[in-house]
Amino acid sequence: MNVSTSGSWADRARQLSIEGRAFIDGSYRAALSGKTFANVNPATGRVLTEVAACDAEDVELAVRSARQAFESGVWARMAPVERKRILLKFSELMSTHREELALLESLDVGKPITNALNGDLPSAIGCIQWYAEAIDKLYGEVAPTAPDLTAMVVREPIGVVAAVVPWNYPLSMASWKLGPALAAGNSVILKPAEQSPLTAIRIAALGMEAGLPPGVLNVVPGFGETAGQALGRHMDVDAVGFTGSTEVGKLFMRYSGESNIKRIGLECGGKSPHIVLADCDDLDGAARAVAAGIFGNVGQVCNAGSRLIVEEPIRDALLERVVAIARELKPGDPLDPATRLGAIVSSAQLSSVLQHVQRGKDEGARVLTGGERVLAETGGFFMAPTVFDRVDNGMRLAQEEIFGPVLATITVDGLDQALAVANNTIYGLAAGIWTRDIRKAQKASKALRAGVVWINCFDKGNMSAPFGGFKQSGFGRDKSMHAFDKYMDWKAVWTAA
Numbered sequence: 161m162n163v164s165t166s167g168s169w170a171d172r173a174r175q176l177s178i179e180g181r182a183f184i185d186g187s188y189r190a191a192l193s194g195k196t197f198a199n200v201n202p203a204t205g206r207v208l209t210e211v212a213a214c215d216a217e218d219v220e221l222a223v224r225s226a227r228q229a230f231e232s233g234v235w236a237r238m239a240p241v242e243r244k245r246i247l248l249k250f251s252e253l254m255s256t257h258r259e260e261l262a263l264l265e266s267l268d269v270g271k272p273i274t275n276a277l278n279g280d281l282p283s284a285i286g287c288i289q290w291y292a293e294a295i296d297k298l299y300g301e302v303a304p305t306a307p308d309l310t311a312m313v314v315r316e317p318i319g320v321v322a323a324v325v326p327w328n329y330p331l332s333m334a335s336w337k338l339g340p341a342l343a344a345g346n347s348v349i350l351k352p353a354e355q356s357p358l359t360a361i362r363i364a365a366l367g368m369e370a371g372l373p374p375g376v377l378n379v380v381p382g383f384g385e386t387a388g389q390a391l392g393r394h395m396d397v398d399a400v401g402f403t404g405s406t407e408v409g410k411l412f413m414r415y416s417g418e419s420n421i422k423r424i425g426l427e428c429g430g431k432s433p434h435i436v437l438a439d440c441d442d443l444d445g446a447a448r449a450v451a452a453g454i455f456g457n458v459g460q461v462c463n464a465g466s467r468l469i470v471e472e473p474i475r476d477a478l479l480e481r482v483v484a485i486a487r488e489l490k491p492g493d494p495l496d497p498a499t500r501l502g503a504i505v506s507s508a509q510l511s512s513v514l515q516h517v518q519r520g521k522d523e524g525a526r527v528l529t530g531g532e533r534v535l536a537e538t539g540g541f542f543m544a545p546t547v548f549d550r551v552d553n554g555m556r557l558a559q560e561e562i563f564g565p566v567l568a569t570i571t572v573d574g575l576d577q578a579l580a581v582a583n584n585t586i587y588g589l590a591a592g593i594w595t596r597d598i599r600k601a602q603k604a605s606k607a608l609r610a611g612v613v614w615i616n617c618f619d620k621g622n623m624s625a626p627f628g629g630f631k632q633s634g635f636g637r638d639k640s641m642h643a644f645d646k647y648m649d650w651k652a653v654w655t656a657a
């Protein structure tokens with residue numbers, strides 16, 4: 161597979177040959193059943209390619225290969241500095257192929273090529289590189305025991321890890337699992353979302369080329385109920401790193417309890433509050449952040465600031481600015497480098513978002529802009545950025561994760577009410593607050609029940625800080641050294657003097 165290095169992105173897309181098979185035990189292969197499913201380009205509604213529909217029997221093969229690789233020690237017992245070398249090579253190969261990978265990502269999920277190139281790819285490449293560089297700096301402990309006893313507390317890889325990921329940032333989400341899980345010495349089976357398998361399938365070969373032994377990285381595309389469930393219930397899978405909806409996260413806990421109590425790490429949904437207090441001295445900046453926080457990636461973001469919680473005195477001035485930005489943000493062809501807003505991932509997801517919008521209207525909230533499908537003539541699944549005002553936090557519009565470009569504005573009176581509304585949700589992934597009063601900011605940062613809090617900014621992050629949720633947004637953390645906790649176990653080793 162390759163992609164030419166000149167011509168428009170549309171030309172390059174036409175010349176691209178796309179791999180749709182699973183990658184198991186070091187080679188590409190069809191599902192054992194021979195079944196495939198159609199992978200649709202959300203920007204055109206047309207079929208891009210057929211993809212292997214892996215099922216329990218393919219998962220069985222992948223787990224066997226992963227287990228065999230793990231037990232052989234070919235990866236797990238390799239010196240960390242050697243694993244580092246191979247993972248750095250992996251990230252370099254991803255970088256060499258970044259245009260091809262960005263194009264695959266754009267075609268697969270309707271994401272603007274510019275965003276894929278400048279956002280998703282650097283994020284994924286940087287993540288693999290970060291964990292490669294971290295793994296030979298991860299020390300154990302010596303416990304303060306007694307003169308005649310030594311206890312070493314050592315970290316060990318957990319074994320066979322399944323990574324089950326969603327479609328909104330396919331490569332990036334996969335990398336957040338692969339980076340720490342592979343660096344730690346585990347064997348991994350990656351199950352991409354049915355809507356977005358292409359980059360996962362492609363990087364498996366790059367991993368092999370970098371030197372990952374067969375069985376250490378397997379990719380099984382397929383459906384959640386078949387391939388995903390088979391991984392969740394497998395007796396020989398030791399841990400699952402999951403990113404996706406809260407509903408499916410709960411299923412993984414059930415699968416674990418009904419099988420081998422495998423470790424589960426969950427990064428689930430959100431309904432993040434974005435608070436703007438009346439003393440905010442940068443309404444333009446806040447408006448830009450509010451808009452970016454809900455319209456970026458067409459709102460298909462787990463930590464999207466989907467609830468704008470604003471004090472009455474500045475509400476109209478802020479909304480005027482947010483609505484102006486929303487109207488300027490026009491969805492367009494993802495392969496046009498000027499496009500900043502792409503398609504919704506699928507026809508089903510577009511229908512779901514439009515249903516939420518209709519329900520919001522029925523509940524009595526008011527649409528200030530957007531609310532409808534656009535560019536239907538392209539065959540793609542595009543939607544205009546949508547702003548609701550007069551939302552009550554009790555409405556479904558304010559409680560349910562929409563995962564689309566839909567902002568719900570709730571008016572409050574003072575910080576205490578803002579915090580009460582912010583926390584009144586089953587989720588706790590992220591929260592933001594704009595204020596120039598340091599005391600209010602600090603009070604909020606302590607009171608907000610969320611795994612990430614942004615003060616006078618929104619959606620900031622890099623590999624150095626952990627990411628993950630409170631409450632029904634999940635548990636365990638991606639990114640930073642804390643991510644190793646999901647993929648490693650502690651062992652206490654006692655030696656008598």
Ligand code: NAP
Pocket residue numbers: 324325326327328329333351352353354355382383384385386387388389392403404405406407408409411427428429430461462463561563589628629
């Ligand atoms: P999803 O439906 O929960 O799917 C996530 C993954 O689970 C997919 O690979 C899916 O496979 C699989 N799956 C679905 N049903 C399953 C089942 N019954 N058993 C086992 N596996 C199953 O989520 P999504 O629609 O792809 O993504 C959107 C959700 O992800 C949102 O709720 C969003 O908030 C969340 N998310 C969270 C974060 C975070 O870091 N907290 C980041 C991104 C997204 P198939 O798709 O192939 O069926």
Ligand code: MG
Pocket residue numbers: 199200201202267268269354355356357
């Ligand atoms: Mg697709």
